[in-house]
Amino acid sequence: MFDGKVAIVTGAAQGLGLCYVQALLERGARVVASDLGTDRSGAGSDPQRIAEIARLAPNANGRLITHSGALDDEPGCRALVELAIAQFGALDVVIHNAGWVGYQPIEQQDEAFLERAIGINLRAPIWLSKQAWPYLRRAPAPRIVLTTSDRALYQCYGQPGLAAYAAGKMAQVGIMNALSVEGAPHGILVNAISPVAKTRMWGIEHPPQDLKPEWVAPGVLYLASHLCHDSGVILRASNGQFTATRFDENPGVNYPRDLARVACSSVEEVARDWSRIKDVAAG
Numbered sequence: 001m002f003d004g005k006v007a008i009v010t011g012a013a014q015g016l017g018l019c020y021v022q023a024l025l026e027r028g029a030r031v032v033a034s035d036l037g038t039d040r041s042g043a044g045s046d047p048q049r050i051a052e053i054a055r056l057a058p059n060a061n062g063r064l065i066t067h068s069g070a071l072d073d074e075p076g077c078r079a080l081v082e083l084a085i086a087q088f089g090a091l092d093v094v095i096h097n098a099g100w101v102g103y104q105p106i107e108q109q110d111e112a113f114l115e116r117a118i119g120i121n122l123r124a125p126i127w128l129s130k131q132a133w134p135y136l137r138r139a140p141a142p143r144i145v146l147t148t149s150d151r152a153l154y155q156c157y158g159q160p161g162l163a164a165y166a167a168g169k170m171a172q173v174g175i176m177n178a179l180s181v182e183g184a185p186h187g188i189l190v191n192a193i194s195p196v197a198k199t200r201m202w203g204i205e206h207p208p209q210d211l212k213p214e215w216v217a218p219g220v221l222y223l224a225s226h227l228c229h230d231s232g233v234i235l236r237a238s239n240g241q242f243t244a245t246r247f248d249e250n251p252g253v254n255y256p257r258d259l260a261r262v263a264c265s266s267v268e269e270v271a272r273d274w275s276r277i278k279d280v281a282a283g
Contacts (some may be wrong), residue, residue, distance in 0.1 A: 001225055002029035006088040008080060008132070010034045010071060010124070011098030013049040015199030016213045018056070020095055023217040024224075025057050025064060029093075032084045034067040038100065043116070045070075071098065072119030077127035081135070091135035093224045095145045096125045099168070103161030114164045121168025125175050129190075137186045141226035144179065146172040146192040148234060153194060173234065177247075180232035189231040191223045196238035215240040 007024050011017040012033035021033045033053055037046030047068035057064050065087050070076045084091050098120050104113050125146055136142035150157045152169035172192055179190040195216040198208035216237040222228055223235060236243050252260035262277050264270045270277065 001221070001227070002027040002093075004028065004030070005092040006030045006032070006084055006090050007093035007095060007224065008032045008034065008084055008091065008128075009095045009097060010080075010128070011096075012066075013037060013053060016195055016197055016216055017095075017097040018053060019214045019217045020097060020220050021053065021064070022057060023214075023221055024093075025060050027221065028063075030063040030088045031060075032065055032067055032080065032087070034069070034071070034080055035098070036068060036070055070119075071124040071128065072116075073123065074127045074130070077124065078131045081128070081131040085135060090139065091132055092139040092141065093143045093145070094128055094132050094136070095220060095224060096128060096172075097147050098124065099147060101162075101165055103159070104164065105161050106163055109163065117164035117168040118171075121165075122171040122175075125172055129175070129179055133188075136183075136188050142183075142186070142188040143224045143228065144183070144188065144190040145220055145223045146176050146190070148172050148176075148192045148194045150194050150196065150236065153234070173247075176234075177232055184231065189223075189228060191228070191231060191233045191235065193220050193223065194234055194236045195220075196236075211239055218242075 002024055007029050009017055009020050009024070009031060012021050013035035017035065021031050024031050033050060035050035037049035038044050045068070050066045050068050053066065054064060065083070067080055067083055069079060071080065081091065100120070102113060102117070104110070129144060136144070149165070149169040151159060151162055152166035158166065176190050176192045183190055193216065196211055197213040197216050198211045199213055219235050219237045219242045232246055234245050236245065249255065250260060254260070262273050264273055
């Protein structure tokens with residue numbers, strides 16, 4: 001499926017990213033595995049972490065190279081893409097998995113914490129996509145896979161202290177939507193995975209019995225493969241189960257002038273018709 005294809009995977013030293021790397025290698029891909037080696041708060045760096053994955057892929061036979069560097073600015077992302085081109089001469093797939101979960105109540109929110117979340121979740125996917133774009137345009141089946149989270153997508157799964165994290169994960173949905181349109185003329189498909197898996201972010205130190213990260217990998221490989229023909233889709237993955245979703249418009253809408261919904265001309269009318277306004281089936 002991926003014989004001869006070149007893929008970049010970020011956040012690849014452990015957990016989900018490592019599973020993606022191993023699955024791609026098993027399917028014949030050439031992989032550039034990138035990880036800065038930050039701690040659980042997204043701070044610091046440890047190049048040894050990504051270097052160690054080479055021993056976990058003894059049969060890669062020259063198809064795996066590692067990269068350790070920050071991706072929160074354009075030069076860092078350019079260096080990663082240039083490494084892939086210098087080593088393998090092409091680029092077919094970008095999987096942006098890197099991220100971290102940090103909790104900080106809104107009244108205690110500080111700039112450094114917010115900047116870390118914005119850097120890896122907003123700046124990195126944009127700069128990676130920009131640098132990869134010219135090479136993806138030449139690829140026969142170019143794919144970008146971003147990463148969002150149910151914690152951001154659904155209010156019922158929200159948690160106190162996750163404002164910065166949720167903002168970054170929702171940013172990737174917006175990036176996906178924009179780039180899926182921009183990439184359409186070039187055949188570049190852009191989708192997102194919303195995974196649930198027990199990894200370091202859960203504080204897991206031993207292989208889990210459920211919510212295994214390797215159970216997410218088949219969905220990511222599908223989105224990254226020539227078998228996928230959709231763009232702008234969020235694939236939710238949990239416990240080996242998958243369901244796809246996207247933000248679709250209501251039927252009959254003539255955007256932006258006619259939402260084909262409930263007409264109101266005063267705050268009192270909005271209040272009166274609120275139950276109908278909330279009802280997606282209302283006309």
